[in-house]
Amino acid sequence: MFTYRLELTGQQITVYCEGDIDIDAGDTFEEQLEPELAEASSVILNLGAVQFVDSSGIGLLIKLVQDLQEQERQVWIEQTQPEVMEVFQLLQLDEILGKDTFR
Amino acid sequence: MKEKNVYTIPLSLLGIASLLYMGLEGSGSLVHILPLLLLIAILDLFPVRLLSGEEYSGSLAGFLILLLAYGPVPALYGILVSNVVSHLRSADFIWRKFNIFRLLSAQGKYSICLYAAHMIMERLDGTSIYVQAGAGALTFSLLYMLLAAIVKKTISGIPLLNNLVIKCKEIAVPVVLCTIIVPHFLVHLSLNYMVYETIYILLFLMLIIFFSYGYIRQVRLRRRGAEEFIRIGEMRISNRMEGHGHNVGIICEHVLELLGYPKKRRVDLINMAAIHDIGKMMLPLDILTKRGARSLSEEQQYQSHPVHSSKIVLNVSGDKKMSDWILHHHERYDGKGYPDGLQEKQIPYESRIIHMCDQLEYLMRHFEQDEEVIRRLENMSHKELDPELVSHIHTGTVAGLRQYMVYIETPGATELTSVIEPDKQQHRELSSITGGTRLLKYMGTGSLQRHEDLPSTVVYDLEILAARALVLSESFYEVLVSQGNTYEAHFYPETDWVAVVLNDITPALQYREDMHLHTLRAYRDVIRTLSHSKIDICLKSEEIVGELGEWIDEMEVNTRADVASSRTLVVQHIPEDFRLEHSKKVMSIKLAVSEAVTNLIKHAEEGKVAVYQKSGCYQIYITDHGSGIPLHELPKTILISGYSSKSSLGKGFALMYASADRIMLHTSPDGTAILLEFNEILEQAI
Numbered sequence: 001m002f003t004y005r006l007e008l009t010g011q012q013i014t015v016y017c018e019g020d021i022d023i024d025a026g027d028t029f030e031e032q033l034e035p036e037l038a039e040a041s042s043v044i045l046n047l048g049a050v051q052f053v054d055s056s057g058i059g060l061l062i063k064l065v066q067d068l069q070e071q072e073r074q075v076w077i078e079q080t081q082p083e084v085m086e087v088f089q090l091l092q093l094d095e096i097l098g099k100d101t102f103r
Numbered sequence: 104m105k106e107k108n109v110y111t112i113p114l115s116l117l118g119i120a121s122l123l124y125m126g127l128e129g130s131g132s133l134v135h136i137l138p139l140l141l142l143i144a145i146l147d148l149f150p151v152r153l154l155s156g157e158e159y160s161g162s163l164a165g166f167l168i169l170l171l172a173y174g175p176v177p178a179l180y181g182i183l184v185s186n187v188v189s190h191l192r193s194a195d196f197i198w199r200k201f202n203i204f205r206l207l208s209a210q211g212k213y214s215i216c217l218y219a220a221h222m223i224m225e226r227l228d229g230t231s232i233y234v235q236a237g238a239g240a241l242t243f244s245l246l247y248m249l250l251a252a253i254v255k256k257t258i259s260g261i262p263l264l265n266n267l268v269i270k271c272k273e274i275a276v277p278v279v280l281c282t283i284i285v286p287h288f289l290v291h292l293s294l295n296y297m298v299y300e301t302i303y304i305l306l307f308l309m310l311i312i313f314f315s316y317g318y319i320r321q322v323r324l325r326r327r328g329a330e331e332f333i334r335i336g337e338m339r340i341s342n343r344m345e346g347h348g349h350n351v352g353i354i355c356e357h358v359l360e361l362l363g364y365p366k367k368r369r370v371d372l373i374n375m376a377a378i379h380d381i382g383k384m385m386l387p388l389d390i391l392t393k394r395g396a397r398s399l400s401e402e403q404q405y406q407s408h409p410v411h412s413s414k415i416v417l418n419v420s421g422d423k424k425m426s427d428w429i430l431h432h433h434e435r436y437d438g439k440g441y442p443d444g445l446q447e448k449q450i451p452y453e454s455r456i457i458h459m460c461d462q463l464e465y466l467m468r469h470f471e472q473d474e475e476v477i478r479r480l481e482n483m484s485h486k487e488l489d490p491e492l493v494s495h496i497h498t499g500t501v502a503g504l505r506q507y508m509v510y511i512e513t514p515g516a517t518e519l520t521s522v523i524e525p526d527k528q529q530h531r532e533l534s535s536i537t538g539g540t541r542l543l544k545y546m547g548t549g550s551l552q553r554h555e556d557l558p559s560t561v562v563y564d565l566e567i568l569a570a571r572a573l574v575l576s577e578s579f580y581e582v583l584v585s586q587g588n589t590y591e592a593h594f595y596p597e598t599d600w601v602a603v604v605l606n607d608i609t610p611a612l613q614y615r616e617d618m619h620l621h622t623l624r625a626y627r628d629v630i631r632t633l634s635h636s637k638i639d640i641c642l643k644s645e646e647i648v649g650e651l652g653e654w655i656d657e658m659e660v661n662t663r664a665d666v667a668s669s670r671t672l673v674v675q676h677i678p679e680d681f682r683l684e685h686s687k688k689v690m691s692i693k694l695a696v697s698e699a700v701t702n703l704i705k706h707a708e709e710g711k712v713a714v715y716q717k718s719g720c721y722q723i724y725i726t727d728h729g730s731g732i733p734l735h736e737l738p739k740t741i742l743i744s745g746y747s748s749k750s751s752l753g754k755g756f757a758l759m760y761a762s763a764d765r766i767m768l769h770t771s772p773d774g775t776a777i778l779l780e781f782n783e784i785l786e787q788a789i
Contacts, residue, residue: 001667021672023701024663052670052690054697076699083690090761091754 002028018049021057031075034067041073044061050077065083065097071091078103111208116181118210121179128176132483137176137420139165140184142301160189163277165282167239168215171232175221182213198288208254212689216246232286233376241282244274261504262308305699322370326352329378346508347464352377353507354460354467361495362456374455375416375425379432382411383392406441409433415426425560429454432461435487447489453735456524462488463496467508473501521774545569545601558585569594569601619771633738638760640734641769647778651724652717660700660727661709669700669712675721691762692721695779698755699725706732707775720764721784728774 002025007014015033019025037043037080047053048099053061061077068075080088088094094102113657133140143165150160160184169578171180186209194200220239227235245527288300333348351594355376358367386408390401413430417423431445431454439448462483466476477498484493545551551566561583568581572594589612593604620642625641641647658665658672670693674682682689696712703710715722759766759779767778 001259001664019668020177022666022697023704024666036498052693052697054701055758056697058699059754083686086687086690087694090758 001064004028004033008040009066011041012044013037013042014044014046015048016049017037020052021050021060022052022054025057027062032100034064043073043075044081045077047077047081047084049067050084050102053084055091058088058091060094062096065101072087075101076103077101106258107204108257110253110673111204114211114254115207116211118207118212119216121214122183122207122209124177125179125183133180136169136180136233136299138298138301139169140181142304143181143185144188145301145305147185147194147538148191149308160185161277161280161284163240163243164281164288165720166213166243167220167236167281167285168241168288170217170221171224171285172690173236175217178217178221179214181215183210184593186210186213191789195388209321212250215250216243219243221245231291232281234284236280237278239275240278248274259499264307264361282404294634305518319767326374326377329374329381333378333381336381339628347468348377348467349379350464350508351379351457351460352462352506356454356502357500357507358460358463358492358495359457359715361500362492364456371422372428372453375453376429376460378416379429379457379461380408381413381415382408382413382429385411410442427451428457430454432457434458436484436489437486450489455492459496461489463501463504464508467501469710473498473505475499490600494789535785539607541605543603545573545603547573547599547601551603561585561588561590565592565603565605568592569603572596572601573599622734626738627737629635634760634766637765639765641765641767641776644769644771644776647767647769649777650717650722652715652720653712655716657683657711659709660703660712663704666700666704670697672712673714677721677784688781692723692781693782695759695762696723696725698758698775699723699779702755703727703729703775706730708772716785719785721780721781723779725779726774726778730773731770731772734770 002017002019002021002090004018005016005022007016015037045065065075065077114483143162146160146162148167162181165185166178166181169181186206190201190206190209194202198230220243223242224239225236227441248307291300294527330352334346352373357368359372364372386404390405393620409430409432413426416429417426429449430442431450432452434440434443434445434450435458436447436450436455438444440450457479463480465474466479470476470479477496479491480488480496484490486645543551545566547570551562551569564581564583572579573596576596578593580591583590583592588607588609591606591608594608595604596603623640623642627642630638630640655673655676658668660666660669674689674693677689677692700712703725707727710725710727710729713724715724715728759777762781763779764782765780767780769776
């Protein structure tokens with residue numbers, strides 16, 4: 001079950017994600033999270049409480065990040081768990097989104 | 104219209120009257136006129152044949168000589184002799200075929216003409232003998248032409264003024280002939296002279312006839328030869344088309360008569376009509392015999408046949424015009440035809456004629472009702488066909504044409520099988536995947552006609568379904584299985600009966616199964632090599648089931664939320680100390696399961712996840728009843744790691760491949776089964 005909590009600091013939004021990001025998170029990502037990020041000039045995705053991401057989840061992340069980047073907004077992904085990071089590396093996510101996206 | 108009608112019956116009565124009159128008036132001295140009668144008989148026995156098919160006998164000259172020199176009664180004798188001889192000849196000298204009614208009505212016609220000519224010549228008595236002869240011949244011929252046209256009109260419905268110009272031109276021949284010959288005879292009217300003159304003319308005639316017969320024979324030979332080649336070609340193309348070319352030729356001949364097409368060019372056009380499809384012999388057999396719709400490339404190839412035909416004709420005749428007639432015989436009046444998409448008057452007149460004859464033959468072949476043929480032909484008017492041409496064709500025309508048509512020619516048919524056999528060999532592979540197709544009729548009486556080779560259960564089911572089709576009056580199809588055979592039955596209800604088309608699709612299904620196994624084997628080898636034996640494609644689902652160890656737990660998968668549940672299920676059976684010690688390994692197991700179940704949700708919607716153990720090896724068995732996965736994606740996902748492979752199956756499978764120690768996969772149109780194995784996990788357990 002995927003949930004999130006938003007924290008607004010000026011023009012910057014931090015998204016605290018929690019749970020697993022898989023195919024089941026698709027609707028939450030596309031219908032709720034994306035519209036809520038419309039105003040922010042920079043977005044931080046905090047994955048500290050995410051224990052599991054699979055290829056569908058990575059697909060959702062890529063789409064979200066790339067959409068924001070296309071609108072010239074800054075995006076960072078932070079506090080990724082080591083097990084999750086391993087899956088990211090397996091699928092070369094750092095190369096797709098750019099290494100400086102992760103911090 | 105019947106041969107005996109209001110018009111021809113009085114004519115024949117007149118004929119009888121004329122014979123009675125001859126008998127009553129007495130023969131006088133027949134000896135005097137014997138040489139002339141003989142001459143008439145010879146002239147009628149050996150008429151000069153023209154290429155147009157018309158025959159000229161000079162017997163009119165004989166009648167006029169008899170009339171002018173001896174009076175009406177001997178002239179009537181001349182007519183009787185001429186009539187009997189020409190009718191005998193047209194009956195091939197077989198007494199049974201001799202039509203006495205026609206003879207009488209012809210006698211009637213000639214008597215009227217003779218009387219009129221007699222009247223005219225009496226009026227002109229005293230003027231030049233040449234004028235008399237000419238006027239007599241003209242009157243006789245014109246009147247005869249008129250009477251004959253009326254007969255044709257009442258019997259076969261050919262319009263009265265049909266071919267008027269050509270006929271008038273043709274009248275010039277006998278008129279000129281008579282104007283020269285008749286006075287010449289009358290000047291030297293003696294028995295000796297006539298004998299001498301008869302022999303002289305006879306020799307002359309023989310010479311002309313000898314050449315004309317030889318010439319005509321060559322022309323016939325050429326046409327028959329071409330027709331025979333076409334027939335052999337048609338046999339090869341399809342038995343159903345046999346005689347098509349010949350028939351189109353015959354139709355063309357009659358249509359040209361109706362159109363008043365110039366006689367000089369008729370024979371060429373008729374020949375072209377007969378061989379219009381010769382180019383089809385250049386096409387591959389499978390295109391011509393294909394039952395369903397042709398593919399785009401096949402259609403293009405098929406549409407090239409007029410081009411082939413026209414090239415062949417150009418090579419044979421060297422006549423560009425004639426080859427163009429053939430080239431454009433599939434152009435449509437509305438411009439939607441091929442090869443050039445010409446329209447209306449852009450299409451050569453001759454091509455339009457051939458096209459119509461071609462269509463008419465096709466319609467007459469398929470529809471027995473003349474009215475139906477005409478209805479369909481008229482529907483094509485303005486679209487495919489030139490409306491002007493179509494307007495000349497009526498039900499009477501079709502009925503008349505039927506008696507000349509050739510549909511099956513039995514002699515030679517068996518010998519020709521050798522022409523077809525070699526091709527059949529080549530296509531055996533194709534035909535072996537198509538089972539028999541048959542048409543059954545359900546007449547609404549509760550029982551279908553019996554077929555010994557059909558299982559009775561199938562016949563029973565067909566009867567029930569056919570009865571339903573009749574009630575619903577809707578067409579539908581159903582698949583029936585019996586005794587290892589699978590049939591596809593299509594039901595087409597008419598008003599009071601049902602056409603049932605029954606396809607035996609067993610060979611097709613077997614063929615598909617064979618192809619599938621063949622493909623699977625190829626993929627198994629490729630994937631086994633690429634994956635270093637890590638991935639095993641199974642040809643049968645039983646192979647995977649045989650690998651399963653001891654059952655631990657299982658769950659149904661229906662929704663997206665079940666993807667997370669399946670991960671939980673899998674993890675909860677992993678011993679706790681292993682989980683703490685090897686968190687990365689656990690993560691990769693979760694990942695593999697997550698990917699496999701996600702694929703299931705996406706492509707099959709529902710299925711099952713089960714966990715097994717087999718000597719320390721943890722087995723996760725995922726099955727669904729979806730339509731199978733595309734195997735051709737698999738090699739790519741193994742070769743290209745990472746997210747760069749675009750397909751949704753790819754990413755998932757690449758992760759499964761990276762995580763699991765061994766993967767077994769079986770996929771078919773009935774569903775997919777995946778077994779993921781992870782070694783050395785459950786050793787401490789149990």
